[in-house]
Amino acid sequence: xxxxxxxxxxxxxxxxxxxxxxxxxxxxxxxxxxxxxxxxxxxxxxxxxxxxxxxxxxxxxxxxxxxxxxxxxxxxxxxxxxxxxxxxxxxxxxxxxxxxxxxxxxxxxxxxxxxxxxxxxxxxxxxxxxxxxxxxxxxxxxxxxxxxxxxxxxxxxxxxx
Amino acid sequence: xxxxxxxxxxxxxxxxxxxxxxxxxxxxxxxxxxxxxxxxxxxxxxxxxxxxxxxxxxxxxxxxxxxxxxxxxxxxxxxxxxxxxxxxxxxxxxxxxxxxxxxxxxxxxxxxxxxxxxxxxxxxxxxxxxxxxxxxxxxxxxxxxxxxxxxxxxxxxxxxxxxxxxxxxxxxxxxxxxxxxxxxxxxxxxxxxxxxxxxxxxxxxxxxxxxxxxxxxxxxxxxxxxxxxxxxxxxxxxxxxxxxxxxxxxxxxxxxxxxxxxxxxxxxx
Numbered sequence: 001x002x003x004x005x006x007x008x009x010x011x012x013x014x015x016x017x018x019x020x021x022x023x024x025x026x027x028x029x030x031x032x033x034x035x036x037x038x039x040x041x042x043x044x045x046x047x048x049x050x051x052x053x054x055x056x057x058x059x060x061x062x063x064x065x066x067x068x069x070x071x072x073x074x075x076x077x078x079x080x081x082x083x084x085x086x087x088x089x090x091x092x093x094x095x096x097x098x099x100x101x102x103x104x105x106x107x108x109x110x111x112x113x114x115x116x117x118x119x120x121x122x123x124x125x126x127x128x129x130x131x132x133x134x135x136x137x138x139x140x141x142x143x144x145x146x147x148x149x150x151x152x153x154x155x156x157x158x159x160x161x
Numbered sequence: 162x163x164x165x166x167x168x169x170x171x172x173x174x175x176x177x178x179x180x181x182x183x184x185x186x187x188x189x190x191x192x193x194x195x196x197x198x199x200x201x202x203x204x205x206x207x208x209x210x211x212x213x214x215x216x217x218x219x220x221x222x223x224x225x226x227x228x229x230x231x232x233x234x235x236x237x238x239x240x241x242x243x244x245x246x247x248x249x250x251x252x253x254x255x256x257x258x259x260x261x262x263x264x265x266x267x268x269x270x271x272x273x274x275x276x277x278x279x280x281x282x283x284x285x286x287x288x289x290x291x292x293x294x295x296x297x298x299x300x301x302x303x304x305x306x307x308x309x310x311x312x313x314x315x316x317x318x319x320x321x322x323x324x325x326x327x328x329x330x331x332x333x334x335x336x337x338x339x340x341x342x343x344x345x346x347x348x349x350x351x352x353x354x355x356x357x358x359x360x361x362x363x364x365x366x367x368x369x370x371x372x373x374x375x376x377x378x379x380x381x382x383x384x385x386x387x388x389x390x391x392x393x394x395x396x397x398x399x400x401x402x403x404x405x406x407x408x409x410x411x412x413x414x415x416x417x418x419x420x421x422x423x424x425x426x427x428x429x430x
Contacts, residue, residue: 001169018169018212019202040162042200042267043351054240054269060199061270064169065192065214108266129350130264 003067007032008076016063022056023047025063026073034074034103038132045131048104048111049073055111057130074103077110086110086148095144097135105131109145118149164202171214175221175329179302181213182325191215191327193236196263196271197279221274221329224248229335231255232298235274235328239286240265242273251335254361257343258289264351274328277313280320283353283369285345287314291374292341292359292366295333301326314373336361342428344421348408355408356417358397360425370401370418380422394423 004013007030014029026032026049035058038046042060049058050072058071077084083091086109096102105128112119112127119127124145125138133141169192172178182189190209192198193216201207215221221236224245231252233242242248243260262268262276262285276286277297290297290310297308299322308321315321322328341361345354345368357368358377363384365377379399383392398415405411 017166019164019166021163024163040203042196042263045264045266048266051269055266056270057266060196062169062192062195062199064171065195065216112265127265130266 001064003063005063005066005068006070008072014063018062018064020063021059022049022051022061022063022066022071023058025066026058026071029063032073032075035107036100036103038100038104043130043132044101044104045108045128046101046104048107048131050107050111053111053114055108055130072107074106077106084110085151086113086145089144089148089151090141093140093144093147095136095141096133101131101133101135105133105141109141109148112145113149113152117152119145121146162203164199165205165208167202167209168211169214170211172218175215175218175300175327178213178215178218178327179300179325181211182327183302185211185213187324189213189324191278193221193272193275194238194270195275196267197275197281215327216272226251226335227332230332231335233273233331233333235330236272237274239263239268239271239273239276243268251337252293252333254339254341254343254359255286255289255293255295255333257341258285258359261285261343261345267351273331277331278320278322278328280314280318280373281353282314282317282371282373283355283357285354285357285368288354288357288359288366288368288374290331290333291376292361292364293333293336294364295331297328298330298332299326300329305329307332311376317372340429342425344425344428346417346421356403356414356421358418358421358425360422360429362429365397365422365425367397367401367418367422370398370403370414372404375401377418377422384426390423390426394419394426397422 036046038044047058188210192212192214221234239259239262248256344358359366367375379396380393398418403414
């Protein structure tokens with residue numbers, strides 16, 4: 001059946017099987033490979049994308065359920081070759097090792113900060129409980145999210161001043 | 162993992178959804194957030210021939226006060242329930258319970274009606290509804306019937322819902338001052354409870370201590386009779402026949418029930 005989605009700001013219309021998962025739609029139909037299929041059981045969060053601005057696990061959403069809505073993947077976070085502030089903070093704080101969980105982790109962090117722009121460390125850890133990282137021990141990831149939050153607040157203050 | 166093929170229909174209204182269920186029969190399944198159904202379909206534990214999507218029906222989404230009850234639309238996601246000021250003020254146990262389901266991404270998609278209809282005995286919201294003494298508005302083609310939480314769950318992943326019915330709304334009593342406690346024993350952050358306990362005033366509900374969420378009646382009766390929290394909690398597993406799995410055998414689950422009931426009762430303020 002036909003789905004109409006806005007993916008990273010671009011309107012698309014595609015013919016899909018109803019059983020096509022959103023993550024497979026993004027990877028195989030749209031050619032966007034940032035969202036990874038990790039556990040494939042709604043646990044690990046490697047497939048996290050934003051659906052109308054809130055984080056979801058795209059292995060447990062059908063493409064047809066997303067029809068008429070807006071999807072953002074890690075590819076769509078920043079304009080051109082730049083980095084989104086959360087991506088920049090992950091690089092700055094070395095919030096990754098192998099990188100497999102990173103696109104999902106970044107999208108979950110962007111979603112978290114949109115709901116809570118000034119989280120405590122505990123709130124960051126709880127807010128990312130749907131994303132598994134088997135390399136880092138999470139410490140630098142948490143640091144990166146806190147740094148991104150602080151950078152956004154500093155920028156706000158500068159704009160306001 | 163990819164589900165078996167199925168047809169998909171986005172319902173335009175609850176009436177449309179009921180008509181579809183009536184004409185399609187038992188092969189059709191309702192889809193809301195899909196966070197119980199789609200994982201089952203991916204594992205091929207479920208293979209409905211048609212999915213009727215009610216997840217975007219605004220008439221099924223939202224939270225409102227109605228007299229001394231809070232009425233929650235069946236397609237209301239857990240995140241909305243967990244952050245609702247009305248629910249946090251007047252049914253804080255329910256808001257807390259919704260905030261303990263899975264993880265943030267799951268709470269953005271999963272719905273209260275879906276969780277109750279799925280009827281996993283280890284899940285948060287069925288236990289919370291039983292503790293609160295809530296009820297479910299079940300909509301069929303002949304109208305609405307109201308089912309008390311205790312009558313709704315009939316067996317392991319089974320409810321009193323007929324194949325051509327849907328959950329329209331969930332009702333819980335408003336009890337802003339009631340003391341409550343909530344305990345959930347898990348091995349991993351976003352797991353189901355190995356054993357869960359929800360207590361409000363003198364009512365105690367258990368998760369994963371049997372095929373449905375259960376009341377800890379012996380402990381409740383002891384409390385009502387003036388027993389101490391510690392003595393009442395010793396009776397928490399009376400009459401239960403919990404299952405066994407890789408996480409816990411029967412004796413360990415009974416031990417957890419006694420410890421967690423004591424902690425939940427001590428949490429009440």
